[in-house]
Amino acid sequence: MNGRLRNQWLLQQKELYGNFLYLEKKENISVDRKTNLDDFKNQINNCQNCKLSLNRKNIVFGIGNPDADLVFIGMAPNENEELIGEPIVGAVGELFDNILKAINLDRKNIYILNILKCKPPNNINIQQDEIDQCIPHLDTQLNLINPKLIIVLGEIAGQKLLHIDLPLNEMRKNTYQYNGIELMVTYHPDALIKNSNLKRPAWEDFKNMRNKYLKEDKF
Numbered sequence: 761m762n763g764r765l766r767n768q769w770l771l772q773q774k775e776l777y778g779n780f781l782y783l784e785k786k787e788n789i790s791v792d793r794k795t796n797l798d799d800f801k802n803q804i805n806n807c808q809n810c811k812l813s814l815n816r817k818n819i820v821f822g823i824g825n826p827d828a829d830l831v832f833i834g835m836a837p838n839e840n841e842e843l844i845g846e847p848i849v850g851a852v853g854e855l856f857d858n859i860l861k862a863i864n865l866d867r868k869n870i871y872i873l874n875i876l877k878c879k880p881p882n883n884i885n886i887q888q889d890e891i892d893q894c895i896p897h898l899d900t901q902l903n904l905i906n907p908k909l910i911i912v913l914g915e916i917a918g919q920k921l922l923h924i925d926l927p928l929n930e931m932r933k934n935t936y937q938y939n940g941i942e943l944m945v946t947y948h949p950d951a952l953i954k955n956s957n958l959k960r961p962a963w964e965d966f967k968n969m970r971n972k973y974l975k976e977d978k979f
């Protein structure tokens with residue numbers, strides 16, 4: 761069924777049965793998104809587009825709800841994330857879960873990604889060519905998920921994604937656009953564990969995000 765016929769069919773079904781069936785159809789869209797993301801994951805699982813593939817143990821594709829309106833993006837996986845194959849795990853993950861809970865969200869509502877899917881050596885020395893090679897993967901993921909808001913976690917991730925040279929303390933005061941999606945930048949939970957003084961400004965950011973977006977029913 762092409763797009764026009766599908767829309768006509770949905771409108772007919774909505775007229776006949778109300779929102780119930782319409783919402784059931786939305787579930788099908790969700791299944792499509794999940795399938796498309798799974799397919800894409802299989803497609804890049806062996807990616808060798810940059811030298812980070814050479815010492816890779818696991819690709820860290822990202823995880824979450826394929827229908828999420830809110831996507832968090834960090835810079836790159838660390839050792840733990842690479843071992844487990846998921847972003848934001850361990851003690852950092854626990855803190856992140858607590859922050860989400862404090863704004864009435866949990867991992868079932870969101871999707872978590874990194875700009876780089878493979879761990880850089882010592883988690884530093886990220887090279888521009890590695891980012892250039894991996895950004896198309898991120899763009900495809902965002903295209904498939906189609907979120908309403910991106911929260912970037914960490915200064916380097918914000919600078920690399922936005923191509924700007926501002927410190928995080930400046931970036932977090934602004935709202936940006938990435939591929940037509942609204943984007944905000946705040947501290948990575950890993951930084952909050954290393955420096956507890958950052959917890960207060962990070963909490964302000966999450967509260968702002970909650971007040972601005974949850975009250976507008978964007979999710």
Ligand code: SF4
Nearest residue numbers: 807810813877878894
């Ligand atoms: S970092 Fe990205 S581009 Fe480089 S090998 Fe991994 S998936 Fe491919």
